[in-house]
Amino acid sequence: MAENTQDFIFDSTAVYRIPSAAGFIWSEWDDANIVYDPRSGHTQVLNDFARELLALYEDGPKNLNSLYFEFEKILEKKLDQTTKNQILETVNGFDAMGLIEPV
Amino acid sequence: MKAISTFHQIDLAAFSDQELDRKLSGEGVQLEIGPFTVNVQLAFKNIRDDFIRIYREYSFYDEPVIHDNYVHIYGRNFYRQHIKPQAFVDVGMNEDFIPLPASMGMVSLEMGLNWQVASACKQYLMFHAGVVAKDGVGIIMPAASGSGKSTLAAGLSYRGWQLHSDEFGLLDLDTEELVPYPRAVSLKNESISVMKKWVSESHDNHLDYFTDEYEGTPKGTICYMRPTIESIEAMHVRTTPNVVILPIFDPTSKPEIRPVTKTMAFFRTVMSSANYGDIGADAFRAISNLIDRSHVCEIVYPTLKDAVNLVEQIVSENVGDKNE
Numbered sequence: 369m370a371e372n373t374q375d376f377i378f379d380s381t382a383v384y385r386i387p388s389a390a391g392f393i394w395s396e397w398d399d400a401n402i403v404y405d406p407r408s409g410h411t412q413v414l415n416d417f418a419r420e421l422l423a424l425y426e427d428g429p430k431n432l433n434s435l436y437f438e439f440e441k442i443l444e445k446k447l448d449q450t451t452k453n454q455i456l457e458t459v460n461g462f463d464a465m466g467l468i469e470p471v
Numbered sequence: 472m473k474a475i476s477t478f479h480q481i482d483l484a485a486f487s488d489q490e491l492d493r494k495l496s497g498e499g500v501q502l503e504i505g506p507f508t509v510n511v512q513l514a515f516k517n518i519r520d521d522f523i524r525i526y527r528e529y530s531f532y533d534e535p536v537i538h539d540n541y542v543h544i545y546g547r548n549f550y551r552q553h554i555k556p557q558a559f560v561d562v563g564m565n566e567d568f569i570p571l572p573a574s575m576g577m578v579s580l581e582m583g584l585n586w587q588v589a590s591a592c593k594q595y596l597m598f599h600a601g602v603v604a605k606d607g608v609g610i611i612m613p614a615a616s617g618s619g620k621s622t623l624a625a626g627l628s629y630r631g632w633q634l635h636s637d638e639f640g641l642l643d644l645d646t647e648e649l650v651p652y653p654r655a656v657s658l659k660n661e662s663i664s665v666m667k668k669w670v671s672e673s674h675d676n677h678l679d680y681f682t683d684e685y686e687g688t689p690k691g692t693i694c695y696m697r698p699t700i701e702s703i704e705a706m707h708v709r710t711t712p713n714v715v716i717l718p719i720f721d722p723t724s725k726p727e728i729r730p731v732t733k734t735m736a737f738f739r740t741v742m743s744s745a746n747y748g749d750i751g752a753d754a755f756r757a758i759s760n761l762i763d764r765s766h767v768c769e770i771v772y773p774t775l776k777d778a779v780n781l782v783e784q785i786v787s788e789n790v791g792d793k794n795e
Contacts, residue, residue: 393752395759397733404755409748411741411755413734 384459384468385429386422405466412465418458422467429471432459488523495519499543501532505652505706506595506641508532509584510541515558518544521577521682525655525697540591542583546573562587575685577695581655588639588652589745595650596754598640599743602649603632608786609649609712611640611761613743619720619778622662625696626775627782629670634702644753647760648709653702655695663694665775670696712761713790715740716782717769726777728785729769736767766790
């Protein structure tokens with residue numbers, strides 16, 4: 369099943385995970401979370417929302433629906449469509465940055 | 472990598488100008504600048520005169536040593552050494568430099584030294600930044616070319632601060648200390664007259680501290696300034712950095728200290744580093760630790776005097792107690 373926003377289509381059944389050899393290094397300050405990926409040498413900045421999503425992937429591989437489910441548990445309420453779109457865009461961003469990979 | 476310390480060191484000042492001139496035009500001198508030793512040979516008399524004026528308070532080795540680099544400035548052939556002379560730069564790595572008119576004096580030498588450090592230094596994390604230190608306070612001022620960081624670093628050094636560098640900040644990745652590299656300060660365009668006036672307020676014979684002004688370079692008019700004697704003598708005295716200042720020169724502004732986030736300071740520091748990508752994870756950790764322990768801010772200033780006052784204010788209000 370495909371979910372789409374204006375700019376991209378994402379397979380919501382695909383399972384993604386943090387690459388096992390990622391070995392991310394983190395620096396966290398009040399305003400942002402900075403992650404260094406030793407495999408690519410890239411440095412990325414994540415806001416708290418994105419950091420929370422990536423932490424869910426750090427717990428184990430997930431497809432989009434299970435990500436929604438876990439996030440609902442954190443927020444203790446049903447996700448509205450705006451939040452789902454935000455999650456979708458963020459996950460797509462993780463994929464583009466190489467922070468997650470399909471299983 | 473480092474020259475063997477048992478070799479005998481001599482101050483350039485121990486030699487007469489004529490002796491130095493002969494060495495520079497012959498086998499060269501093994502000049503020590505901070506952590507690097509470089510063999511300098513200069514085929515042109517006007518460049519040797521400028522070199523002696525700026526570097527005569529430095530130390531050099533009077534015997535052959537393992538030098539880190541060499542810079543030889545030479546004429547391609549007899550004609551180009553004497554007729555419309557062109558200064559070729561040999562840094563032992565490639566021959567890609569376009570020769571400069573020899574009338575541009577030390578520009579060719581400093582260009583060669585810059586290129587060597589920027590392209591080959593991998594043992595230190597390098598920032599394109601002005602760096603100064605005093606009483607346990609180490610300040611890194613990352614900024615782009617033309618932002619006034621050289622002038623600010625030089626201005627602070629002539630008001631009691633140790634000049635580490637006006638554009639190459641070096642950080643030891645093991646100890647996370649700043650490594651001084653006090654070369655000639657490169658002043659451009661309007662900053663030349665500003666610094667001449669600034670130095671004249673505290674030093675007699677202030678013009679002895681400057682080379683001729685070289686017009687028509689790719690960066691406009693360039694003049695080199697000698698670091699203070701105190702900075703030269705302290706070229707092996709390291710300091711742990713604890714302040715990061717992002718300087719902005721704006722002649723129409725009012726002097727102001729602006730807060731910046733740690734994240735902004737982190738990325739501005741990363742962007743100023745020439746070898747962050749080469750060093751990788753250790754560079755990330757070092758900059759993260761630097762930003763963690765540092766007071767970070769931005770300053771906007773219309774004059775050098777304002778900038779120096781702002782820096783002194785930042786230090787006294789934010790890091791003074793930590794060093795008592």
